[in-house]
Amino acid sequence: MVNRDAVALDDPVGESLRGHHAHLARRLGRATTYVPDVATFCAVSADPDPAEWADLARLLGSGELADMFSGPATPPPDWEPVFTLEGRQMIWSGTGRSTPPRPEADAKVLELGPGSVPEMLGLVERTRPGPFRPRTPELGTYLGIRDNGRLVAMAGERLRPPGWTEISAVCTAPEARGRGHAVRLIGALLARIVERGERPFLHVAEANTGAIALYERLGFTSRGHVTFRGFRTP
Structure with a gap:
């Protein structure tokens, strides 16, 4: 089997949206998300600033789900938590x-x-x-x-x-x-x-x-x- 670096798995959504699934992505600035009928997952950079969160909010629309998958970044306080699920x-x-x-x-x-x-x-x-x-x-x-x-x-x-x-x-x-x-x-x-x-x-x-x-x-x-x-x- 081909030996691959597992670092890409630290941000699997972002890496997918920037690569193999780029044709299924929506982008605004550095914020990315899948086309709505494909998946709810979205991604931001490792250390997003307020402008990046604002871009993601504009991409998704008001009152919409931002499924951050396993990304570590925490949205601003006015983003309402919807779910948390522990996994591996x-x-x-x-x-x-x-x-x-x-x-x-x-x-x-x-x-x-x-x-x-x-x-x-x-x-x-x-x-x-x-x-x-x-x-x-x-x-x-x-x-x-x-x-x-x-x-x-x-x-x-x-x-x-x-x-x-x-x-x-x-x-x-x-x-x-x-x-x-x-x-x-x-x-x-x-x-x-x-x-x-x-x-x-x-x-x-x-x-x-x-x-x-x-x-x-x-x-x-x-x-x-x-x-x-x-x-x-x-």
């Missing part, structure tokens, strides 16, 4: 209980196209894996598993800082759990990411101990603690 960032170490299969090796795993978006949104509504919007699938490849034609599990690629790809939206319908669907999907994504010379990483809520244990079995190791924060613009 994990990196795939290249080892695990099995070698990732080639993408075409598992016939159960299917690539999801634009026509699958309504089903994907429905599955997200039922399982709540995290932020997901109508154009989120434009961030990367999304894979799914169907049961009698119905989408019951999916996972995909989200943030793309240089040299890295984030695995996200890993979810399975309640009635289809316990069948190894998440392992199949993550394995297929790992193979795709590694084949193009990038390293997989992901984020997970600290309270989701079951998911953390699964990721560790698949070869992910913890890089560090992160705090996800959201604010409401004035």
Whole structure:
């Protein structure tokens, strides 16, 4: 596997918006954010001044969510806190209980196209894996598993800082759990990411101990603690 510097993971949103996802970004000064239908995430510089916060507020609009992801910068006092979630960032170490299969090796795993978006949104509504919007699938490849034609599990690629790809939206319908669907999907994504010379990483809520244990079995190791924060613009 190509050895990459993990510094880009300190600001995965900003690095993605300045690079691979630049075509999905809105900018004003040094403030950046995704197009609203793609993602809620936004980014500012490491030490933003009042003008930069004002630019971000203008980008988002009055009373809108500023999803700062894991960025450490704190907005001005008149930005209302909306949520705080403790989590961790994990990196795939290249080892695990099995070698990732080639993408075409598992016939159960299917690539999801634009026509699958309504089903994907429905599955997200039922399982709540995290932020997901109508154009989120434009961030990367999304894979799914169907049961009698119905989408019951999916996972995909989200943030793309240089040299890295984030695995996200890993979810399975309640009635289809316990069948190894998440392992199949993550394995297929790992193979795709590694084949193009990038390293997989992901984020997970600290309270989701079951998911953390699964990721560790698949070869992910913890890089560090992160705090996800959201604010409401004035």
